[in-house]
Amino acid sequence: MKHKIAMVGFGGMAGWHYNLIKDLEDLEVAGIWDIKEERREYAGTLSVKVYSGLEELLADPQVDLVLIAAPNDVHKSVAIAALEAGKNVVSEKPVTLSSKDLQEMMDAAERTGNFLTVHQNRRWDEDFLTVKKILEEGKLGEVFRIESRVHGSRGIPGDWRQEKEHGGGMVLDWGVHLLDQAMLIYPGVKLNTVYATVTHVTNQLVDDGFSADLGFANGVHIFVEVGTSNFIQLPRWYVLGADGSALIEDWSMNGRIVRANGTDEKDVVPVITAAGLTKTMAPRREDSIYTEELPKVSGDIREFYQNVMAVLEEKQESRIKLDEVMRVMRLMEAIFESADKNQVISFEE
Numbered sequence: 001m002k003h004k005i006a007m008v009g010f011g012g013m014a015g016w017h018y019n020l021i022k023d024l025e026d027l028e029v030a031g032i033w034d035i036k037e038e039r040r041e042y043a044g045t046l047s048v049k050v051y052s053g054l055e056e057l058l059a060d061p062q063v064d065l066v067l068i069a070a071p072n073d074v075h076k077s078v079a080i081a082a083l084e085a086g087k088n089v090v091s092e093k094p095v096t097l098s099s100k101d102l103q104e105m106m107d108a109a110e111r112t113g114n115f116l117t118v119h120q121n122r123r124w125d126e127d128f129l130t131v132k133k134i135l136e137e138g139k140l141g142e143v144f145r146i147e148s149r150v151h152g153s154r155g156i157p158g159d160w161r162q163e164k165e166h167g168g169g170m171v172l173d174w175g176v177h178l179l180d181q182a183m184l185i186y187p188g189v190k191l192n193t194v195y196a197t198v199t200h201v202t203n204q205l206v207d208d209g210f211s212a213d214l215g216f217a218n219g220v221h222i223f224v225e226v227g228t229s230n231f232i233q234l235p236r237w238y239v240l241g242a243d244g245s246a247l248i249e250d251w252s253m254n255g256r257i258v259r260a261n262g263t264d265e266k267d268v269v270p271v272i273t274a275a276g277l278t279k280t281m282a283p284r285r286e287d288s289i290y291t292e293e294l295p296k297v298s299g300d301i302r303e304f305y306q307n308v309m310a311v312l313e314e315k316q317e318s319r320i321k322l323d324e325v326m327r328v329m330r331l332m333e334a335i336f337e338s339a340d341k342n343q344v345i346s347f348e349e
Helices: 012-021 037-045 054-059 072-084 099-112 126-137 170-185 302-312 322-341
Strands: 003-008 027-033 065-068 088-091 116-118 143-151 191-199 209-216 221-227 237-241 244-248 255-260 271-273 276-278 289-292
Touching: 003 012, 003 054, 012 027, 012 302, 027 037, 027 054, 054 072, 065 072, 072 088, 072 099, 088 302, 099 116, 099 322, 116 322, 126 143, 126 170, 126 237, 126 244, 143 170, 170 209, 170 221, 170 322, 191 322, 209 322
Parallel strands: 003 027, 003 065, 065 088, 088 116, 143 221
Antiparallel strands: 143 237, 191 209, 209 221, 237 244, 244 255, 255 289, 271 276
């Protein structure tokens, strides 16, 4: 069955969708609409149909799916209009600016009977899938802390992402990805507490970075951090267990696993520092540890649209559940609240 998708917004991210869709057999781009003339002209150079406006796009009977790749603040209004026009909707992340707005979108989907989903594409990232595999294998023993971070040094992109009214800032831009991943690591486990800080190093209107400590009911803490003024990057992932540690340095999947092999170290050689010595912080002997390669897991982002089409054909359930999206939206709100009040926020009791 052939599906046709129309795009609202044809900037960089929509271009990424366009190239992805070209590789899919049963999905094709019907046309686009963008408020910027230069983006409409660019679409014309690709021989992509350019609608005269949103109304014409939503009235096209060939279109059964609408992608919203416009600034965050217009997601809600366009999504509701598309759903009420009988279209199914894929929204770029973040789906909208607040849990209240998301509830209105979910109500519209339920009221119309049309499908609404969110492009949480980082669920297919190789580094995230590899961390999940490491946890499933249990080689690290009882895990007690997971650190997930992305660092850059260029500040916030010089567009609407710097403007609060359009939903700018790093919590909504990158946080939505890392927090979505964090909440999927222990599905079904309650998140009890949230403590967060935000930074305004390069931008006073929106956050240009944040850190959040997420305390789960199983005792694990997941630390999530996004920075845009970091000239020395810290590891993408750092996973700590009672019997070992795992490190993923970057998106190129440089890293390793180091774990105990059961040898009882009795003769620890102390480390001598300028001001004294320590046995506690002395490195382990090589015969007491294993160093292993990461169990790399590949991801195929084409599965996102393949799943969307299967949902429309009533063959599968959506892999992106709206209750999961709502949970992350509420978590982002809790992060802002914690940072504003400088206190721990109770999240799920």
